[in-house]
Every structure is written in structure tokens, then in C-alpha cells.
Amino acid sequence: MNLPPLVQAFVLHFGEMGSRWGINRTVGQIYALLYVSPRPLCADDIVEALGVSRSNVSMGLRELQAWNLVLPRHIPDDRRDHFTTPEDVWQILRVLAEERKKREVDPTLSVLRELLMQTPGSEPERHAQARMAEMHGLIERLTNWYEEVKRLETERLAALLELGSKVTRLLDAKDRVVDFVRGRKEV
Amino acid sequence: MNLPPLVQAFVLHFGEMGSRWGINRTVGQIYALLYVSPRPLCADDIVEALGVSRSNVSMGLRELQAWNLVLPRHIPDDRRDHFTTPEDVWQILRVLAEERKKREVDPTLSVLRELLMQTPGSEPERHAQARMAEMHGLIERLTNWYEEVKRLETERLAALLELGSKVTRLLDAKDRVVDFVRGRKEV
DNA sequence: CGTAGATTTCAGGAAGTTCTGAAAAGCCGG
DNA sequence: CCGGCTTTTCAGAACTTCCTGAAATCTACG
Incomplete structure (x- = not known):
């Protein structure tokens, strides 16, 4: 995991709380990361930031989409899907x-x-x-x-x-x- | 499991929902059973009704007590602890x-x-x-x-x-x- | 005290979930 | 319709949680 300390602490906490909230650790971490991120992230960014496998991120994003908790955002001149959380x-x-x-x-x-x-x-x-x-x-x-x-x-x-x-x-x-x-x- | 059909359906449902609520199947079932039961039940009653092991019931009751979701009730001339849910x-x-x-x-x-x-x-x-x-x-x-x-x-x-x-x-x-x-x- | 009944603890097997790497499937510009 | 890039699927390894039977502990009465 490769993040500024403040962000890392937040992400780790969400990972741990994940289990109490009926989602798994990775899903919690992905959500937390997207939530505090200043711009939409793609799967590879998340892999990089959290140090989990690519496929795990893929499944996590899938689940978060099923929950309507993340929004796909297109970035011009980038074929990869990017995601954010709602601002509000x-x-x-x-x-x-x-x-x-x-x-x-x-x-x-x-x-x-x-x-x-x-x-x-x-x-x-x-x-x-x-x-x-x-x-x-x-x-x-x-x-x-x-x-x-x-x-x-x-x-x-x-x-x-x-x-x-x-x-x-x-x-x-x-x-x-x-x-x-x-x-x-x-x- | 040995229960009237209406009660059984209710108990089974709570067992299944248990996982979504962050409690396990047995705990959900025990709670459901106590909730609809007309009188306090002891551990053996629960074993009998749900067909799970005695120790499992013991742990389940322990967890429900930690949640403050069941109340111990003393039955005269019976040494065994009995439990109910609040009426209200x-x-x-x-x-x-x-x-x-x-x-x-x-x-x-x-x-x-x-x-x-x-x-x-x-x-x-x-x-x-x-x-x-x-x-x-x-x-x-x-x-x-x-x-x-x-x-x-x-x-x-x-x-x-x-x-x-x-x-x-x-x-x-x-x-x-x-x-x-x-x-x-x-x- | 001793003992019978009741309850709790605990090790380990069963069941369930999470995570990974590898392979398959999609997608798009050329 | 090819080739490179991206995403998804999936079998099984790693891990976690659940459940049980057996043994230990507790408790109240004789």
C-alpha cells in the first residue's frame, strides 16, 4: 500500500469496518480511497494504491456499482474506466x-x-x-x-x-x- | 428442527437474514424463536426446537446477551436459565x-x-x-x-x-x- | 463438602468467504 | 478482422467463521 499517511489511515479503517458493514475488506478500502481521492481513479490506480490484485479490484468495483455507491467517469483520451463517489x-x-x-x-x-x-x-x-x-x-x-x-x-x-x-x-x-x-x- | 410451520418459516428466515445483519445463522434463529415464543425458553428447549448443538446455543445466547437483545428470566423451581425478548x-x-x-x-x-x-x-x-x-x-x-x-x-x-x-x-x-x-x- | 445438574470453554473439523494468477472475453483503432 | 490494451471470469489456495463433542467449570442443594 502506497498512500499518504492520512489517507492510508482512513482507508485501513474502512477496510476493517467493512466486515461490520457486510462488505469485505477490499471493497471497503476501494470505497474509502475513491471517496477521498481528488479525481476519478481507474482500476490500475487502485491496484497501485492498495496493493491488491487486479481481479480483486475488478470484483470490488463490480460490487460497489451494484450498490450504486460509485459512478463511472470517462476521462478523455483514456480507454480505461474511471470511478468516483458522488460529491455530495x-x-x-x-x-x-x-x-x-x-x-x-x-x-x-x-x-x-x-x-x-x-x-x-x-x-x-x-x-x-x-x-x-x-x-x-x-x-x-x-x-x-x-x-x-x-x-x-x-x-x-x-x-x-x-x-x-x-x-x-x-x-x-x-x-x-x-x-x-x-x-x-x-x- | 421441530416447530409448527408458521414458526419454522419465521425462524428460518431470520437465520438466513442473520448473515446480512452481521450475526450468524444460529443466533438469528435463536432470536426469532425467543421472539415468537409465548414463554421464556431455556437452552435445552432451543436445542430441541432448532436441532443444533448445545454449545452452539450457549454461544448464541451469550452473543444475544452481549447485544442486550434477550433477557434472563427465572422460572420458579427450575435451575436452568430461561430467556425472552422484551415484550415491546x-x-x-x-x-x-x-x-x-x-x-x-x-x-x-x-x-x-x-x-x-x-x-x-x-x-x-x-x-x-x-x-x-x-x-x-x-x-x-x-x-x-x-x-x-x-x-x-x-x-x-x-x-x-x-x-x-x-x-x-x-x-x-x-x-x-x-x-x-x-x-x-x-x- | 459431595454430587448431580447446568453451563461454558475449547480444539479442531466443516463450511463459507476472500483473494490471486492465469486464461478468456471484450473493445477499438487501424 | 488483426493486434494491443483493458476488463472479466474462474479454479483453487489462503484465510475466516461457524459448529460440534468432549472436557472443564460452576452452582445449589442435600
Whole structure:
């Protein structure tokens, strides 16, 4: 591996975290490298920088493309494919959330739906199904929320985050106003 | 494996998803089984139900305890330890979020902080550090939001989810009111 | 204490994944 | 359609993780 120390530390960390994130070391390193790189890199650049085999890089890039985490970029007068990550970290977040949902949540949701359609044949099955319904309900709320929020443009998403739990205070305020108005009508 | 079909399907699914969630098959199955079970189970019950070795169950339970995902429950007149999952799925969600953050986000955050303290020695390093700063900023916003939201009791959390992106409309309304009031003052 | 029941630890085999070099397949200008 | 450059595929080596049975340890009661 042949990189400035700051970059190397970052790349190595992503490699190690890779396994916790369900991607392998090389894929993590490639991503980290592309992320901090000032210009798009081609496979050979990556081989050079990380000191892994050419074919490993090829498979890694393939996987990152499947995740929509890297973008192909054409460099004039160079036949080799080059890759970058999106500039905007919020955009990266969106892609990441979408892909993880697709892989980690959606399959479970569909299995749950299927199992909830069936008729339980015994008391333990009835209980199990009730528990599945609870889980299904929770996941569905979360994904509905996510579907709404993901459409927000960055600006508003940031504002929403900034607000945090204070939102509920805002909600309370609204409720008080509504109550107040109702009260006046009823009087 | 010796389970009613509904339960079996659920357990098998969790086993398969296990690998995507960074836990192994057996751990996933044990969790699923405890989750749908109407009463706490002991290790032998699990061995019986899943058809895996006793020691495997022991290690699985150990890991689930490390994740705070199962609770030991004492059964009168039975020396064996029994385990359940929390009743409340919202509670489960909280624990899950907390543990995943601890394992998947916090280490990166601390590495980023460290690297941002260093002085870049070259132009590529300067660029890399700027990118790290962007990533750090985003993660910090997200975790701050999370820290606030996780304190909400279930009721309010649910309300917040229900609201979804409409929050921003509420925000807009507030802004309009503020602008209006300001306008009147300035007139 | 001693002992029966319960749990944990651990070495090593099974299963799964990651990585490599070599060979095959694509692609493009001439 | 040839020849050089690039990318992909793939079999198997290297490595990692998972799982088991056997042995060690723990624990509570008589």
C-alpha cells in the first residue's frame, strides 16, 4: 500500500469496518480511497494504491456499482474506466439507506406479510402470528416514514434533523392551539 | 428442527437474514424463536426446537446477551436459565439502534475526529481531510438527531414518525407566522 | 463438602468467504 | 478482422467463521 499517511489511515479503517458493514475488506478500502481521492481513479490506480490484485479490484468495483455507491467517469483520451463517489455526502447517505433497506428490511417485510396471511393451526402459532404482526406494524411505520423523508431535498432534511425531538414540542403547541380554538367554540 | 410451520418459516428466515445483519445463522434463529415464543425458553428447549448443538446455543445466547437483545428470566423451581425478548417491539428497536450505532458508527466517528486533528502534509492530503470533514459533519448531525430522538417515549416517537415529512410543512407554517409578526412590527 | 445438574470453554473439523494468477472475453483503432 | 490494451471470469489456495463433542467449570442443594 502506497498512500499518504492520512489517507492510508482512513482507508485501513474502512477496510476493517467493512466486515461490520457486510462488505469485505477490499471493497471497503476501494470505497474509502475513491471517496477521498481528488479525481476519478481507474482500476490500475487502485491496484497501485492498495496493493491488491487486479481481479480483486475488478470484483470490488463490480460490487460497489451494484450498490450504486460509485459512478463511472470517462476521462478523455483514456480507454480505461474511471470511478468516483458522488460529491455530495447527503446523496451518498440516501443511496446507502436505500440499498440497505432493500437488502436488510424489504425481504423480511415480505416474509412477514406472507406469514400473516396464513391461518394459525394452534395456540402457539396464534401467539407467534400476533408477535409477527407487531413486528410488521413497527417496520411498516418506519419504512413509511423513511419513504416520506427520503424525498425531501437536502436543505429540508437538514432542517428536520436540526429540529430533532423539538418537533414534538411544536406538535404540542399545535395541539394546544387546536384545543384552545375548540374550547372557544364549545363555550 | 421441530416447530409448527408458521414458526419454522419465521425462524428460518431470520437465520438466513442473520448473515446480512452481521450475526450468524444460529443466533438469528435463536432470536426469532425467543421472539415468537409465548414463554421464556431455556437452552435445552432451543436445542430441541432448532436441532443444533448445545454449545452452539450457549454461544448464541451469550452473543444475544452481549447485544442486550434477550433477557434472563427465572422460572420458579427450575435451575436452568430461561430467556425472552422484551415484550415491546419499540424497546427492541431502541436496543438494536443503540447497539448498531455503538458497533458501526462510533468507531468511525472517533477515527474521523482523530484524523481531522492532524495537519495535512500535501495537497492530496488536504483534499482527503476536507472530504473526511464532510463525512464527519454528516455523521455528527445524524447521531445528534438520534441522541435526541431516542429519549422520546414511545407515544411521541410514534407521533413523530406519523408526521413524517409533514414536519417541514409545520416548520414552514411557523416561519410564516414569525415572518408575519416581524412584518407587522416593522411596519 | 459431595454430587448431580447446568453451563461454558475449547480444539479442531466443516463450511463459507476472500483473494490471486492465469486464461478468456471484450473493445477499438487501424 | 488483426493486434494491443483493458476488463472479466474462474479454479483453487489462503484465510475466516461457524459448529460440534468432549472436557472443564460452576452452582445449589442435600
